[in-house]
Amino acid sequence: MKANKDTIISFVCGLTSIIVLWAIWELTTALGWQYARVLPPPSQFLADFADSGFKIGLGSQAASVPESVASSFFRVFMGLSIGFVAAITFGVLVSMNIWVKRFVLPIVELLAPIAPIAWIPIALVLFGIGNQTAIFIVFMGVFFILTIVTVKLISTVPQHLINVARTLGYKNYQIWLYVIIPYILPGVFTMLRINFIAAWMAVLAAEMTGLRDGLGAIVMTGRNLFNSDLILLGMCLIGISGFIIDVILRFIQNKFFWWDTNQGTSAHK
Amino acid sequence: MNTKHTTTASSKIEPVKGFSCQNVHFTWKDSEQPVDVLKDVSLQIHSGEFVSIIGPSGCGKTTLLNILGGVSKPDSGTVYLDGQILGSSKQGVTAPTTSDVGVIFQDYGLLPWLTVRGNVAFGMKMSGIPKNEQKNAIIELLSKVGLLDFANHYPHQLSGGMKQRTSIARALANQSQYLLMDEPFSALDFQTRLMMQEFLTDIWQQFKKTIVFITHHVEEAILLSDKIYLLSARPGTVLEEVTIDLPRPRNVADAKFNEYRNHITSYLQKEVLKSFEEQNAIPLG
Ligand SMILES: Nc1ncnc2c1ncn2[C@@H]1O[C@H](COP(=O)(O)OP(=O)(O)O)[C@@H](O)[C@H]1O
Numbered sequence: 167m168k169a170n171k172d173t174i175i176s177f178v179c180g181l182t183s184i185i186v187l188w189a190i191w192e193l194t195t196a197l198g199w200q201y202a203r204v205l206p207p208p209s210q211f212l213a214d215f216a217d218s219g220f221k222i223g224l225g226s227q228a229a230s231v232p233e234s235v236a237s238s239f240f241r242v243f244m245g246l247s248i249g250f251v252a253a254i255t256f257g258v259l260v261s262m263n264i265w266v267k268r269f270v271l272p273i274v275e276l277l278a279p280i281a282p283i284a285w286i287p288i289a290l291v292l293f294g295i296g297n298q299t300a301i302f303i304v305f306m307g308v309f310f311i312l313t314i315v316t317v318k319l320i321s322t323v324p325q326h327l328i329n330v331a332r333t334l335g336y337k338n339y340q341i342w343l344y345v346i347i348p349y350i351l352p353g354v355f356t357m358l359r360i361n362f363i364a365a366w367m368a369v370l371a372a373e374m375t376g377l378r379d380g381l382g383a384i385v386m387t388g389r390n391l392f393n394s395d396l397i398l399l400g401m402c403l404i405g406i407s408g409f410i411i412d413v414i415l416r417f418i419q420n421k422f423f424w425w426d427t428n429q430g431t432s433a434h435k
Numbered sequence: 436m437n438t439k440h441t442t443t444a445s446s447k448i449e450p451v452k453g454f455s456c457q458n459v460h461f462t463w464k465d466s467e468q469p470v471d472v473l474k475d476v477s478l479q480i481h482s483g484e485f486v487s488i489i490g491p492s493g494c495g496k497t498t499l500l501n502i503l504g505g506v507s508k509p510d511s512g513t514v515y516l517d518g519q520i521l522g523s524s525k526q527g528v529t530a531p532t533t534s535d536v537g538v539i540f541q542d543y544g545l546l547p548w549l550t551v552r553g554n555v556a557f558g559m560k561m562s563g564i565p566k567n568e569q570k571n572a573i574i575e576l577l578s579k580v581g582l583l584d585f586a587n588h589y590p591h592q593l594s595g596g597m598k599q600r601t602s603i604a605r606a607l608a609n610q611s612q613y614l615l616m617d618e619p620f621s622a623l624d625f626q627t628r629l630m631m632q633e634f635l636t637d638i639w640q641q642f643k644k645t646i647v648f649i650t651h652h653v654e655e656a657i658l659l660s661d662k663i664y665l666l667s668a669r670p671g672t673v674l675e676e677v678t679i680d681l682p683r684p685r686n687v688a689d690a691k692f693n694e695y696r697n698h699i700t701s702y703l704q705k706e707v708l709k710s711f712e713e714q715n716a717i718p719l720g
């Protein structure tokens with residue numbers, strides 16, 4: 167019950183500071199602050215936004231905001247899901263043979279530090295303007311690092327868990343499937359959450375530069391039209407969307423990948 | 436005293452139903468200096484027996500258990516299980532499985548992402564019990580080990596004794612005739628340990644299993660076993676085979692019990708001292 171109370175208090179406090187910030191913002195504008203033109207407060211850009219019928223852009227090129235949000239979400243989730251599954255699969259395959267590991271892992275380690283944003287030009291050349299490009303960028307942003315984590319975690323699976331399965335009659339592929347992979351899932355997923363931010367930024371950057379839809383494109387359209395309402399709206403949506411995705415990822419972690427491998431297998435509870 | 440000194444290395448032991456180790460040697464070669472862990476170990480565990488193995492820390496008890504479980508392979512010597520040679524690669528990577536043998540560890544080896552029921556089901560999966568009968572068989576097993584009310588709990592929600600009972604239920608679920616237990620109760624507090632000793636005796640009698648039990652605890656070994664093997668300091672070899680000739684349930688205050696206890700304790704002290712001396716003889720680092 168105590169944890170519950172803590173959550174409620176934290177929530178109320180967080181909400182309070184957001185409201186206060188908002189109030190100050192509105193107040194400074196109302197008092198005629200000189201930068202109000204580039205930083206219009208929510209009351210202004212939301213009103214404008216409602217007037218335009220939740221559409222952004224001009225004429226036939228106009229995209230609806232929900233569509234933009236949906237396409238950014240779709241890209242991020244596709245990229246993360248494919249990256250997660252592919253990295254675990256690849257990490258497992260690499261770990262199965264010491265020689266494959268020795269030859270392949272250095273390449274992965276070399277590619278991992280490349281910022282996801284750096285993949286944008288290549289992605290645009292490879293896939294042109296479209297979802298594939300954005301998904302590819304997110305994928306590249308998480309794939310290498312998750313592969314490294316997968317390989318590393320596989321080497322930490324306690325030998326006695328493997329022995330248990332073996333003496334119970336499990337074959338090698340079944341040990342991978344039922345012991346080793348479940349064992350590493352929470353750790354890999356935690357790493358996915360940590361790397362999500364970089365992947366998210368890369369998608370937005372791609373939407374600003376190459377692609378013409380999605381949340382990043384809203385900000386860019388605003389810039390091209392010298393419309394600060396639109397820029398601010400885009401920024402707010404980006405902030406809120408990023409937050410929501412993080413909440414979703416946390417939910418997935420707690421629901422599906424919650425186990426702490428240091429507990430339950432160990433004598434010290 | 437009902438003890439007999441083991442015969443010389445060259446003696447042959449006829450393979451029978453149960454385990455039979457003949458002149459087993461094992462050396463760890465992956466470190467800079469190879470470590471001789473088991474030297475000329477010969478022992479015999481008959482089907483249905485409760486056999487304990489006592490020895491100072493580091494003398495190779497776990498190694499021996501891994502060999503019996505088919506996870507490690509001896510460098511020389513032969514292990515028979517029910518008259519068949521147990522063979523496997525040293526790392527155990529390509530080990531043919533011996534699902535007749537269930538292993539129970541001190542730290543339980545439960546899978547933290549599975550419930551109690553799930554862990555027991557994990558043990559039954561390869562048992563050959565038809566799929567549609569498994570559900571009922573698991574429930575029956577859980578009620579036998581007193582964990583029915585905890586079927587949907589996860590390992591981290593259980594006490595040490597419950598975790599160990601889950602681990603035992605998992606080994607039973609596989610229908611293994613042989614249970615190999617590596618210091619299974621040493622992480623438990625005194626009260627829980629007494630309860631678990633009683634529990635294990637029940638399980639052993641009820642399921643007619645063969646149990647190989649490794650322990651540091653002299654009293655525990657005498658309380659539970661038909662026969663105790665005393666191992667020397669590393670490299671481990673069988674110094675003595677002690678048959679415990681006491682009716683069950685046994686009483687720790689019994690005079691004869693005390694005789695066994697004194698005998699085994701003095702052996703253990705001598706071997707522990709020896710292993711200390713050996714450690715001090717080797718300069719560290
Ligand atoms: N993987 C390993 N590599 C090298 N040496 C090992 C390894 N595992 C155990 N040993 C050595 O083998 C000896 C026996 O270990 P073990 O069988 O675990 O002893 P016990 O269970 O009797 O305490 C120990 O002295 C230990 O140093």
Ligand SMILES: [Mg+2]
Nearest residue numbers: 496497498617
């Ligand atoms: Mg040990």
